[in-house]
Amino acid sequence: MTGAIADPSGPTVESTEVADLTPERLRDAYRWMVLSRTVDERCLSLQRQGRIGFYAPLAGQEAAQVGTALALKPEDWIFPAYREVAVALVRGTPLGRVFDQMIGNAFDTSKGRQMPNHFAWRDQHYVSASSPIGTQITQAVGAAMAAQRRRDGIVTVTFFGDGATSSNDFHAGLNLAGVFQTPTVFVCQNNQWAISLPREQQTRSATLAEKGSAYGIPGVVVDGNNLRAVYTAVSEARRRAVSGGGPTLIEALVYRFGPHSTSDDPRRYRTDQQVAAAKERDPIALLRAELIESGDWDAARDAQLLERLRAEVATAFEASEAAPPVDPASLFDDVFLTPTPRLEEERREFAEREPMGGPRP
Amino acid sequence: MTELTLVQAVNRGLHEAMRQDPEVLVLGEDVGVNGGVFRATEGLYKEFGADRVIDTPLSETGIIGAAIGMALYGLKPIAEIQFLDFIYPAFDQIVSELAKFRYRSGGQYPCHVVVRAPYGGGVKGGLYHSQSTEAYFAHTAGLKVAIPSTPADAKGLLLTAVHDPDPVIFLEPKRIYRAVTGEVPDGDHRVPFGQARLVREGNDVTLFAYGAMVGPAAEAAEALAAEGISAEVLDLRTLVPLDERAILASVEKTGRAVIVHEAARTCGFGAELSAVLAEKAFYSLRAPVARVTGYDTPFPYALEQAYLPNGETIAHAARTTVRAG
Ligand SMILES: Cc1ncc(C[n+]2csc(CCOP(=O)(O)OP(=O)(O)O)c2C)c(N)n1
Numbered sequence: 001m002t003g004a005i006a007d008p009s010g011p012t013v014e015s016t017e018v019a020d021l022t023p024e025r026l027r028d029a030y031r032w033m034v035l036s037r038t039v040d041e042r043c044l045s046l047q048r049q050g051r052i053g054f055y056a057p058l059a060g061q062e063a064a065q066v067g068t069a070l071a072l073k074p075e076d077w078i079f080p081a082y083r084e085v086a087v088a089l090v091r092g093t094p095l096g097r098v099f100d101q102m103i104g105n106a107f108d109t110s111k112g113r114q115m116p117n118h119f120a121w122r123d124q125h126y127v128s129a130s131s132p133i134g135t136q137i138t139q140a141v142g143a144a145m146a147a148q149r150r151r152d153g154i155v156t157v158t159f160f161g162d163g164a165t166s167s168n169d170f171h172a173g174l175n176l177a178g179v180f181q182t183p184t185v186f187v188c189q190n191n192q193w194a195i196s197l198p199r200e201q202q203t204r205s206a207t208l209a210e211k212g213s214a215y216g217i218p219g220v221v222v223d224g225n226n227l228r229a230v231y232t233a234v235s236e237a238r239r240r241a242v243s244g245g246g247p248t249l250i251e252a253l254v255y256r257f258g259p260h261s262t263s264d265d266p267r268r269y270r271t272d273q274q275v276a277a278a279k280e281r282d283p284i285a286l287l288r289a290e291l292i293e294s295g296d297w298d299a300a301r302d303a304q305l306l307e308r309l310r311a312e313v314a315t316a317f318e319a320s321e322a323a324p325p326v327d328p329a330s331l332f333d334d335v336f337l338t339p340t341p342r343l344e345e346e347r348r349e350f351a352e353r354e355p356m357g358g359p360r361p
Numbered sequence: 362m363t364e365l366t367l368v369q370a371v372n373r374g375l376h377e378a379m380r381q382d383p384e385v386l387v388l389g390e391d392v393g394v395n396g397g398v399f400r401a402t403e404g405l406y407k408e409f410g411a412d413r414v415i416d417t418p419l420s421e422t423g424i425i426g427a428a429i430g431m432a433l434y435g436l437k438p439i440a441e442i443q444f445l446d447f448i449y450p451a452f453d454q455i456v457s458e459l460a461k462f463r464y465r466s467g468g469q470y471p472c473h474v475v476v477r478a479p480y481g482g483g484v485k486g487g488l489y490h491s492q493s494t495e496a497y498f499a500h501t502a503g504l505k506v507a508i509p510s511t512p513a514d515a516k517g518l519l520l521t522a523v524h525d526p527d528p529v530i531f532l533e534p535k536r537i538y539r540a541v542t543g544e545v546p547d548g549d550h551r552v553p554f555g556q557a558r559l560v561r562e563g564n565d566v567t568l569f570a571y572g573a574m575v576g577p578a579a580e581a582a583e584a585l586a587a588e589g590i591s592a593e594v595l596d597l598r599t600l601v602p603l604d605e606r607a608i609l610a611s612v613e614k615t616g617r618a619v620i621v622h623e624a625a626r627t628c629g630f631g632a633e634l635s636a637v638l639a640e641k642a643f644y645s646l647r648a649p650v651a652r653v654t655g656y657d658t659p660f661p662y663a664l665e666q667a668y669l670p671n672g673e674t675i676a677h678a679a680r681t682t683v684r685a686g
Pocket residue numbers: 083131132133160161162163164165191193194195256260390419421443447450
């Protein structure tokens with residue numbers, strides 16, 4: 001299945017188009033997905049060991065994220081939430097940079113300011129993520145309006161969850177995008193849960209994609225476990241956007257295999273059986289089966305890949321862990337370009353406190 | 362009496378309020394089946410059902426706007442905002458509506474609403490799971506603001522909030538949700554608003570604090586005692602209404618004041634307290650009022666301990682104040 005496109009004027013149309021992905025690109029996608037899963041598993045265990053402070057796993061959402069990221073161009077802008085580790089990796093973020101951020105060490109490009117997963121990499125047009133749900137949606141539309149004005153031929157892509165469709169910014173963002181026909185791709189990863197709230201209690205709408213029609217935006221439901229389907233839908237949305245056809249809302253149907261975050265205990269609101277059933281359509285297993293069936297892959301290569309990626313991840317993390325901590329005095333940087341007199345005063349006061357041992361991090 | 366953690370005391374308070382009055386109900390994100398992300402609403406769904414313990418879609422403006430509507434119709438909703446940091450999508454409903462309904466309708470439409478939210482840092486929560494923005498609400502006419510620092514007060518102030526006919530912003534210091542335990546009276550325990558709690562008596566300097574900062578202030582007082590400085594510690598409990606009598610009486614006695622809060626300094630609640638002291642205790646003051654607060658930066662992740670006041674930084678400020686005059 002490649003998904004159904006809900007035409008804003010009414011009837012739902014089936015999309016039959018399947019993107020042309022060479023065996024090589026498919027293997028590339030597979031590698032990114034396995035790498036993401038490897039990072040995911042590693043981070044969950046690192047958090048349990050107290051070596052990182054927090055983590056929000058993406059297991060189950062690899063095809064949705066990798067498929068989207070591969071369909072984009074480097075000059076496109078990403079407005080992520082906090083679960084988009086795979087998107088960051090596909091954009092070319094080295095593993096070490098990801099871990100520097102998670103630790104918040106001296107090499108973290110965000111200077112240890114944010115919780116893990118809240119990345120910002122300007123050189124990759126990966127815009128700083130925040131925790132408040134939905135806020136990136138309107139921002140992506142604004143950036144698209146700016147790109148439109150400059151005739152830059154890029155798209156902005158924003159990621160958010162099923163829960164975020166209830167936020168103020170979802171409404172405001174889709175409405176603006178519809179009115180101004182912005183080159184924006186809205187990627188809603190419907191992982192069926194907003195912490196403990198199941199998708200059916202989030203909205204009475206039959207699909208999330210159909211919410212697009214209220215704003216005059218085409219909505220597409222896509223099988224988010226199918227790498228090809230996601231890639232196709234995003235490629236199509238991108239093509240439409242850069243050719244002046246306006247925004248698209250894509251709902252990628254996935255399932256959150258893990259807890260909402262390392263602070264969550266999903267057994268309080270869902271059963272292991274539900275999760276096991278969802279895992280039967282594990283996006284990684286599906287793609288692996290396809291690769292093996294087409295003769296492009298085999299179990300031995302798979303084992304080798306996994307072993308190599310695990311080693312890469314372990315090495316990268318250890319290097320990040322060995323890096324120095326952020327400089328305490330940097331606390332006062334970047335509030336403004338030029339600190340106010342009050343901030344300068346606080347910085348001096350802080351420096352005087354240091355010898356007392358009190359304010360050390 | 363039962364020995365409870367602070368979050369358990371909140372939970373008992375909610376149970377008590379809901380048992381007392383069928384018009385009381387709870388709504389918010391993950392408050393039902395999941396029992397709240399901090400477990401503050403644990404067990405409510407089972408006892409009172411989905412009718413009175415409502416899991417809402419992810420919309421803070423929906424939660425607060427609906428709570429207002431329910432209150433206008435005669436119910437007594439207790440809305441939970443998962444973290445104070447996520448209250449802003451509902452800021453319009455709180456500031457423009459909740460706070461002003463009674464006044465703008467000449468008393469015809471009061472809003473019997475409690476808004477509960479965990480607040481504050483020290484939990485490795487970064488910018489958006491750590492902030493202490495009580496001043497926004499204290500600044501808004503028409504809202505009461507309560508911030509407990511002990512399990513007994515958590516239950517007692519919460520029950521007072523639920524019975525208060527006006528909107529109350531009830532801020533829970535999540536950093537000490539489980540870190541403090543204490544004896545909590547069973548049943549309908551209420552702590553009146555506008556009465557500060559004397560945590561420790563002293564003669565040389567008064568340390569003013571509330572919420573999660575009361576602990577570090579008490580620690581500082583202990584350290585100061587060993588050096589021969591007698592510090593009084595006053596827990597404000599409610600910022601609105603403010604117990605000016607207790608505040609002024611203490612400073613008339615000690616002649617010195619150190620104000621502690623984890624919120625940023627500029628326009629933090631300490632600014633209001635300093636102003637009250639300047640206006641009404643000027644002739645009692647023997648030294649400048651000192652503030653020990655968060656800095657005027659967003660709340661950091663890696664450097665959160667550098668940002669937050671602690672026993673040592675409070676003691677340091679108190680020493681300086683005592684030496685000054
Ligand atoms: C405005 C706001 N309210 C509440 C929260 C707390 N919270 C964090 S994630 C989350 C659920 C998000 O669900 P969804 O949008 O489906 O994304 P997912 O976590 O499933 O990827 C909630 C309620 C928040 N971060 N921001």
